[in-house]
Amino acid sequence: MDNDLLALAAKRGDDAAFYRLITQHKEKMYRIAYTYLRNEADALEAVQEATCRAYMQIRKLKEPAYFGSWVIRILMNYCADEVKKRSRRSSEPLASVQEQQAASGESALLERVVLESAVEQLDGNYRAVIQLKYYHDLTITEIARTLEKPEGTIKTWLHKALGGLRQRLGKDGERHE
Amino acid sequence: MNDAREQFEGQQWQELEAMKEQVDRIEVPAAIDEAIRSGMRLGRARRRRRTISRLASYTAMLMLLAMVASIRFSPVVAAYVGDIPGLRAFVELINHDKGLELALENDYMQRVGLSDEHDGIKLTVDGIIADETRVIVFYTLENMDGKKRVVNLQRVQLGNSTTASSSYGTSAFEEDWESKQGTIDFYFDGEADIPDMLDLEVMLGKDHEAAAADGILWKVRIPVDKTKFVGLKETYAVNKTVTVEGQRITFGTMTVYPTRIGLEVEYDRANTKKLFYFDDIRIEDEKGETFGSILNGMSASVINENKLVLYFQSNYFRKPKQLYLRANSIRALDKSKLEVQIDLERKKLLSRPDDRITLTDVGTNAEDGQGVLDFHLKNDDPLDEGRSYSLFDSSYKDASGQTFDSNMTGSSQEEYQYYIRKEKYQSPLTLTIADYPTRIRGDIDVRIK
Numbered sequence: 119m120d121n122d123l124l125a126l127a128a129k130r131g132d133d134a135a136f137y138r139l140i141t142q143h144k145e146k147m148y149r150i151a152y153t154y155l156r157n158e159a160d161a162l163e164a165v166q167e168a169t170c171r172a173y174m175q176i177r178k179l180k181e182p183a184y185f186g187s188w189v190i191r192i193l194m195n196y197c198a199d200e201v202k203k204r205s206r207r208s209s210e211p212l213a214s215v216q217e218q219q220a221a222s223g224e225s226a227l228l229e230r231v232v233l234e235s236a237v238e239q240l241d242g243n244y245r246a247v248i249q250l251k252y253y254h255d256l257t258i259t260e261i262a263r264t265l266e267k268p269e270g271t272i273k274t275w276l277h278k279a280l281g282g283l284r285q286r287l288g289k290d291g292e293r294h295e
Numbered sequence: 296m297n298d299a300r301e302q303f304e305g306q307q308w309q310e311l312e313a314m315k316e317q318v319d320r321i322e323v324p325a326a327i328d329e330a331i332r333s334g335m336r337l338g339r340a341r342r343r344r345r346t347i348s349r350l351a352s353y354t355a356m357l358m359l360l361a362m363v364a365s366i367r368f369s370p371v372v373a374a375y376v377g378d379i380p381g382l383r384a385f386v387e388l389i390n391h392d393k394g395l396e397l398a399l400e401n402d403y404m405q406r407v408g409l410s411d412e413h414d415g416i417k418l419t420v421d422g423i424i425a426d427e428t429r430v431i432v433f434y435t436l437e438n439m440d441g442k443k444r445v446v447n448l449q450r451v452q453l454g455n456s457t458t459a460s461s462s463y464g465t466s467a468f469e470e471d472w473e474s475k476q477g478t479i480d481f482y483f484d485g486e487a488d489i490p491d492m493l494d495l496e497v498m499l500g501k502d503h504e505a506a507a508a509d510g511i512l513w514k515v516r517i518p519v520d521k522t523k524f525v526g527l528k529e530t531y532a533v534n535k536t537v538t539v540e541g542q543r544i545t546f547g548t549m550t551v552y553p554t555r556i557g558l559e560v561e562y563d564r565a566n567t568k569k570l571f572y573f574d575d576i577r578i579e580d581e582k583g584e585t586f587g588s589i590l591n592g593m594s595a596s597v598i599n600e601n602k603l604v605l606y607f608q609s610n611y612f613r614k615p616k617q618l619y620l621r622a623n624s625i626r627a628l629d630k631s632k633l634e635v636q637i638d639l640e641r642k643k644l645l646s647r648p649d650d651r652i653t654l655t656d657v658g659t660n661a662e663d664g665q666g667v668l669d670f671h672l673k674n675d676d677p678l679d680e681g682r683s684y685s686l687f688d689s690s691y692k693d694a695s696g697q698t699f700d701s702n703m704t705g706s707s708q709e710e711y712q713y714y715i716r717k718e719k720y721q722s723p724l725t726l727t728i729a730d731y732p733t734r735i736r737g738d739i740d741v742r743i744k
Contacts, residue, residue, distance in 0.1 A: 133335065140331055148323045162330045169334025174341055230317065233310050252311040253318045280308065 125182030136176060140169055143186050146254060147193050153253055154197035164200065168193035187263040194264070198242060236286040244279035247272060340679070389478065393586060394609030395431070398424050398553050401612045404433075405520055411513045415440035416499055418513040421476075423493075426524040426552040430493065432479040432517065443470040446499050449506035451479055454494030454514070459483050462593065482593055493517040528552050529611070531618070531743050539625060539737035542566045546620060549743060555589060556607040558620070564601055568627040571730045574678060576622035576739075578607050580615035618744040624678070627735045628728060635687070637668060639722040648731060652686075655710075665703070666715040668724075673709060674732045684730045686711050694721040 121142075127135035144165065151164035171192050179188055237248050246265060250256040258276075262269045389395040398404070403424060410419035417437040424431045436446060448463050463479040483489050497513045500506030529551040536545040543566060547559030556578060562570050577585040586608045588594050596604045610618075628648055635652070636645040642657045656669040672686065685704070692698045705712040713726065 137331065137335065141328070144327050144331060145323050148327055149318050149321050152321050153318060158324055162324065162326055165327060166330040166334040166337070169331045170338040170341065173335050173338025229310060230314075233314075248311070252308070253314045255315050283308075 121185070122182040125179065125185045128176050128185075129179060129182070136173060139185055140172065140189060143189055146186075147189065150190065150193060150249075150254055151197055153249060154194075154201055160200070164193060164197055167196050171196070184263055187260060191264050191266070194246060198246075233283075233287065236283050239286065240279055240282055243275055244282060247275045248279045248283070251276065339677075389431075392589065392608050394554060394556075394607075394611065395424065397609070397612040403523070403553060403612070405523060407515075407517055409515050409517065411515050412439065413511045413513060414509070415442055416446060416513075418497060418499070418515065420495065420515045420517055423517060423519065424554060425489070425519055425521075426554050427489070427528055428483050428552060428557070429554045430481040430483070430489065430519070431554065432481070432493075432495065433476070434479065435474055435476045436499070437474040438472055441473070445470055445501045446472075447501070448477070448479070448497055449500050449503050450496075450498040452496050453481065453490075454496050455490050455492070456483075456488065456494075459488070480593070489519060489521070491519055491521065493519060524553060527611070533558070533620070533741065533743055535741050536563075537737075537739050537741065539739065540568075540735040542568050542570060542625075542627065542735060544570070544739075546741060549620075551609060551611050553609060553611045555609050556586070556611075557604045558607065560603055560605055562601045567629060567631075568735065569630050569633055570735075571626040571628070573605070573622050574624040574626060574734070576605065576607075576620070578610065578743075579619045579621055580610060580613060581617035584610070584613070584615075585621075586610045615744070617742070620739065620741040620743055622739040624734050624736050626730060626732065628731045628733050633728045635726045635728060636723045637726065639720060639724060645723055648728060648733065651732070660714065664717050666717065668713040668715060668726075670711040670713065671709055672711060672732075676732050676734075678734075679732050684711075684732070686728065686730060687713055688727040688729045691715065691724055691726045693718075693724050 121139065124135045124139045128139055147165050147168060148161055151161040151168075152158070155161050155164060168189060172189050175192075179185060237245055240248065243265070247261060250261045250264065251258075256264065258269050258272050262272045265272065267275075389399070404422045405425065406422045407420045408422075410417050412418070415438065417439050419435045419437070421433045421435055423433065438444075438446070451461050451463055453459050453461075459481045461479060461481045463477065479495075481493075493516070495515045495517055498506040498509070498511070499513060500509055531549045531551075533546045533549050536543055538544075543563035545561045545563070547561060549556060549558045573588075575587075577587045579585045589606045589608060594606055596606075598604065632648040635647050637643075637654060637657070638645055639657055642654060644652070644654045651673045653671045653673075654668065655671050656667075658667045658669065659665070660667050670686070672684070684706070686706075687701075687704070689701045689704075690698050691701060699716055699718065701714055701716070703712075703714040705714075715724070
């Protein structure tokens with residue numbers, strides 16, 4: 119069945135259609151959740167919660183073709199809230215993971231960890247754009263749809279986010295200061 | 296930014312590009328399928344859940360449904376909203392109510408655009424949707440000086456009307472905000488009570504105490520154009536009695552307003568069961584489009600023990616040719632089983648509706664010394680998955696017949712707490728069931744038009 123038809127059926131309350139549709143996105147959902155939350159249990163919970171919210175709201179999905187972007191947005195909203203909640207509880211949520219990886223000593227790995235933590239420190243929207251584009255391989259159009267912003271805005275954010283990373287990592291691409 | 300530059304930037308970030316591989320290596324566990332299935336189960340349950348709370352001095356029930364996730368609009372609304380800057384967020388606010396969405400589509404909103412500013416915070420009333428019983432005020436708050444602080448509506452009243460009751464949405468607790476929008480719902484007894492000018496007075500602040508301490512009132516005088524709605528309401532004398540599992544229910548007059556539909560419902564005094572709530576009552580038109588109960592705002596006014604007015608999302612602007620009232624499931628319990636008696640000393644239930652409910656403990660709250668009754672409600676009805684009930688009336692009595700008022704209840708999944716005041720009680724205590732997962736079922740199908 120065509121995905122648009124599946125989405126329409128899901129909107130009418132067809133659970134099988136909803137299930138088939140959402141499982142198409144499960145890998146992406148899980149990996150996005152994992153990059154936010156950094157462990158399997160929390161990532162699974164995020165997928166469950168996003169599924170639940172999507173299920174509750176499916177009747178409000180107005181453009182069936184964008185089901186994927188819509189679900190990812192719901193998931194990201196949830197994950198961002200979770201991260202916020204955590205950072206309120208403790209200030210070093212990712213330290214252990216990083217230390218663990220850094221301890222293994224490989225320099226490429228270390229570089230990656232440093233980059234990742236620089237991405238982590240970006241402001242919400244900038245970070246989302248970087249992660250969606252580079253980690254999860256979404257196009258500018260898909261990111262725009264997911265974040266519900268014009269493509270121009272996404273491009274600007276991307277540009278600024280890269281600038282921010284550059285500064286944080288001391289890369290000398292453009293002169294700031 | 297042009298594409299060449301974008302590419303240039305991309306090339307500088309080989310490490311970033313390499314992240315994709317890294318992420319693809321994250322293994323997706325097999326449990327993902329179960330997570331999705333239980334997400335759907337949870338969604339099904341929560342969709343039905345309504346949190347019920349009481350408005351202090353009004354015998355009314357408020358049903359609130361937490362708004363989650365974001366929303367897409369119908370093309371018509373999107374086009375309309377595109378015309379008016381700042382309106383987009385409002386459509387999201389009322390997206391859970393089809394009737395209000397239709398009102399907006401049909402250009403039924405009255406534009407206002409008046410504001411008041413104090414202490415760096417500007418309150419603007421952008422518009423109102425009004426009919427003979429209800430005024431919904433759409434407002435915007437702006438943080439003019441950008442100071443970091445939590446600001447929410449704390450007290451809302453109309454300076455010139457004492458008969459109105461009001462409800463206003465959820466609070467947000469970010470310190471760092473530029474502007475936010477919301478609605479305030481005012482309910483009136485009738486057209487005569489709606490003044491030509493609404494003197495809106497609002498206190499703003501982090502919490503009630505802080506707002507009261509500041510003592511600042513944001514005031515906006517809102518003109519109400521009554522010609523927009525006078526005479527629009529449609530009234531149908533339904534006057535039909537139906538019987539579901541021997542329980543008689545009479546539907547009286549139905550009144551269709553642009554913002555909601557009110558339906559009089561009366562339960563026969565001679566019914567053997569007390570009826571709590573309709574699980575799925577709805578109004579349908581000839582095309583099968585349904586309009587359900589009001590989920591966010593006032594869902595019913597209780598007139599007396601056996602009589603109430605139920606509110607539905609309005610299909611006024613659809614101009615339906617035919618109207619049907621349909622329902623299939625009602626939560627109800629034998630009137631003889633409404634009392635739950637608790638032996639405080641032996642921590643035992645002396646009477647209860649059925650074995651779904653058990654008393655797990657009688658304890659004391661460490662914080663304020665109040666007594667706590669802990670109940671467990673075993674409930675495997677799929678209709679109720681994930682739902683919590685307001686199980687008991689707030690008033691209870693002890694063996695001497697003295698009545699008390701509980702000021703707090705709590706619940707999580709199947710566990711319920713009922714707090715009782717620090718008093719010398721004569722055991723046993725008697726609590727009254729206010730909602731319970733026992734049901735009567737039947738096919739209510741009444742042609743209204």
